[in-house]
Amino acid sequence: MTTPQEELLPATRRSLLHRIAVAQAEGRAPSLVAAVVRDGRTVWHGARTSVDGHGPDENTQYRIGSITKTFTAVLVLRLRDEGVLDLGDPLEKHLPGTGAGEATIAELLAHTSGLAAESPAPWWERTPGSLRPELADVLGEQPFLHPAGRRFHYSNPGYTLLGALVEKLRGAPWEEVLRREVLEPLGLNRTTGRPQAPHAGGWAVHPWADVMLAEPAEDLGRMAPAGQLWSTTGDLARFAAFMAKGDDKVLSAATVREMRKPAAPAETTDVMDGMTYGLGLQIQYWGGRLLVGHSGSLPGFLANLTIGVEDDVAAVVLANCTSGPMLSVVGADLVRIVAEAEPRMPEPWRPLQEVDTSVLELAGQWYWGTHAFALRLTPDGGVSLEPLSGNGRRSRFRANGDGTWTGLEAYYAGEVLRAVRRPDGTVSHLDLGSFVFTRQPYDEGAPVPGGVAPEGWRGIG
Template sequence: MTESNAELLPATRRALDHRLALAQSEGRVPSAVAAVAREGRVVWSGGRGELPAGARPEEVQYRIGSLTKTMTAVLVMRLRDEGRVDLADPLGAHLDVPHGGEATLFQLLSHTGGLAAEARGPWWERTPGELRPELPDIFGEQPQKHHPGRRYHYSNPGYALLGALVERLRGEPWFTVLRREVLEPLGMRRTTALPAAPHAEGWAVHPYADVRQREPLVDTGRMAPAGQLWSTAADLALFAAFLADADDAAGTGARSGAHEAILGAATRAEMRRPAAPPEAGAWDSSYGLGVQLARRPDGRVLAGHGGSMPGFVANLWTSGADRLAAVALANATSGLGGVPAAELLELVAAHEPAPPEPWRPMPADDADPALLALAGAWYWGTVPYLLRVHAGRMLTLTPAAGAGVRASRFLPCAAGGWRGLDGYFAGEALRAVTAGEGRVTHLDLGTYVFTREPYDPAAPLPGGADPEGWR
C-alpha cells in the first residue's frame, strides 16, 4: 500500500516504493511508513505491512522516541532567544536539581553534561512514569559519569532536566508549552503525548522466529521530554521543513514567517552545527543542540534525529543543500536496518537533484555605492582574496584560488561592520578602515590586514612595506 505525489518522476516513485518494501520485509517489522518532503511539501509517502484500515499511511501515528528531544531543544532555544536564559548558564541557576546542576544548558543540549545515559531502574521506557514523579527519582546511584564538558555522552535524564526547566520558567506542563509554542503553529495536529487513532501497535519481533508479542504502552512521566511523543510522517515532514528552512541563516533562501515566529533561522542553523567533540579524529556523526548530524559516504551532511521506544523505531533526516527531508517510522522494537530515511532522501537527490536557486539581483536598498566599492580583490600579504557583496549586506570572503580553509561569510552588525558567520573567521569582526577623507585604506579582520595591492605601501601594514618596493 503506497501513496505517491505525481511531482516525482515515476521511476523515482518506484524506487522509493521498492526501498520501503525491502526495508519492511528484510527488517521484519509489522508495518512501516515513510515520506519524502521537498521544500516543505510531501512529494512521496508510502506504507507497507499492517496499517489501520482506510488510513492514509502518512497520517498513522507511531511513537517517535528521541525525536522528542529535538522539540524539547526548540523550547529551550526559544527561552534563550527571549533572554530568559543563557546557554552558558549552569542548570542549577534556574532549577533546583539533585544532580546535573553544574552542567550548562549548552552541555545538556549537546549531551556533554557528563550525566548518566539512562534513568535509574527499572527500565524507564517500560515503566509507568508515576513511579518517578519527582526529579530526584530519575537518577541512579552514579548519576554523574563524566566531568561536565569533557566528552560527548548521550543522556536521556539530561533532557528530562531540560523539560523540567521549561516547566519551571513557563509555569506550565512541558507538553502544554510544546503544543502551544511549536506543534500548533506548525500545524502538527497529529503529534500527541499519548496515542490517538489511527495509530500503530507496538510489537517485539522474535529474533529467530516469525512470531511477535505486544510491547507495553507507558506514560514515561518526568522522562517524557526525552522520548514520549507520538507523531506521523506528515507531521514530521512539517517539523523537518522547520528545522531545515533557511539553511544558511543569511536570508538567501525563502523563509517561512511561521518558522521565524517560532525560532529564527540563525538559531536553527546554530542547532544544526556540531557542538559535541568527536570521539576521535574526523567525524562521521556528531551532535548539535538537540540535533543529530551525520556525514554520509558521499560527503553530504544530514541533520535530524533518530528515536526508539519499546515497539517502535523512527528516523528523520534533512539535507539543506538538497532542500529535502525524509521520515521513516516502524512498529517494532528493533529492525528496519536503522530505518532508511537517509537512503530515501539520497535516492531522491540522486534521481532528481534540486536545481540551484535562481540568481536574482539584490534589492535596491542594499545596493549602497560605498558597500559595492568594497567588492573585488583584496590581498592578505601576497595571497589574493575575493570579497563579494550579497543581499542583506552579507559579505563572502574567499581565497581567489578556491574556497580554502579561510573562506567565511559575514553578516552585518547593528553597531557597524560585520561578524563572521562560519569558517575560519566565525565570530570575528570585519571592518572597513577609512582614512580622513573617507577612502577605505584596508580591511581589518581579527588583526588580519587586507589591502587592495599586495603589501600596499599606502596601507598601514604591521611592519610596513619595504621602501625599496618590489624588485
C-alpha cells in the same frame, strides 16, 4: 500541505517505494511508513504491510522515541530567544536542588553535561513512569559519569532535566507547554503524549523465527521529555519543514540554523562516521551530504527524521518493531534518491535592485600578505571573503548597518570586518580581527603589521 504525488517523477516514486519495501522485508518490520518533503511540502508517502488490517497512512500514529528530544530542545530555545535564560547558565540558576545543577543548559542540550546515559534500574523504557516520580529517581545517587563539558555522552536524564526546566519557567506541565507553543502553532494535531487511534501497536520480532511479541506502551512520566511522543509521517513532515526553514510563530530561521551547528566534541568513532550533535539535533555527513535530524526508538518502535540541508529534502521513516531496519540509513537513502534523481533547481540569477557604491568599491581582489582573496557582494546585503585559489579561510559577513560586517562562519565567525579609509575618503585597507588586507601584496602605502622592507620587492643577486 500534502501535494499531488505527481510532483515527483514516476521513476523517482518507484525508487522510493522500492527502498522502503526492501527495508520492511529485510528488516522484518510488521509495518513501515515513510514520507518525503521537498521545498517545505510533502511530495511522497509510502507504506508497506498493514496496521490493524489497513495500510498505514500519513495520519497513523507511531511512537517516535528520542525525536521527542528535538521538540524539547525547541521549547528551551524559545525560552532563550525570549531572554528568560542564557544557554551558558548553569541549570542551578533556574532549577535549583537537582544535584546536577553545575551542568549548563547548552551542555544538557548537546549531551555534554557528563550525566549518565540512563536512569537507575529498572530500565525506564519498559517500566511505568510512576516508579520515577521525582528528579532524584531519574538521576540516582551519582548522576555524573564524566566532567561537564568535556565529552559527548548521550543522556536521557539530561533531557528529563530540560523538560523540568521548561515546566518550572513556564509554570505548566511539559506536554501542555509543548502543545501550546509548538504543536498547535505548527498544526501538528496528531502528535500526542498518549496514542490516539489510528495508531500502530508495538512489536518485538523474534530474531530466529517469523513470530512477534507485543511490547508494553508505558507512560514514561518524568522521562517524557526524552522520549514520550507519538506522531505520524504527516505531522513529522510538517515538523521537518519547520526545522529546515524556521517559523516565526515558534522559532526563527536563525535559531533553527543554530540548532544544526555542531555543539558537542565528537568521539573518535563518531569522527570516523562523520557524526556529531548540535542543540537537540544529530548531525552527520553521509555520502557527501550534510544531514541533520534525529532518530528514535522505544520498545516496539523505531523512528527517524532526516533533513538534507543543502538539497532541501527531508525524509520521515517509522516502523513498529523493537529492532530490525536501520531507519537512519533508509532516511538518508530517501533523501539521496530524490536529490540525485530530481536535483534542486537553482534560483534564477537576478541583479541587485540597489547597491551602496561605498561597498561596491570594496569588491574585487585583496591580499593578506601574499595570499590573494576576493571580496564579493552577496544578494542579502552582506559580503563574502574567500581565497582566489586553493583552500583557506573564508566566510560570509552580515552587514551591521554602520559600515562594518560580522563574520558568520568558520574562522571568522563573530569577527568584525571594516574598511579603513584615509583622510581623503579613499580606502587604505581592510581590517579583519587585526588582519590587514591590502590591494597589493604588502602595500607600502598601508599600515602592514611589522612594516614593509624599504628596498621593496627584488630578485636574487
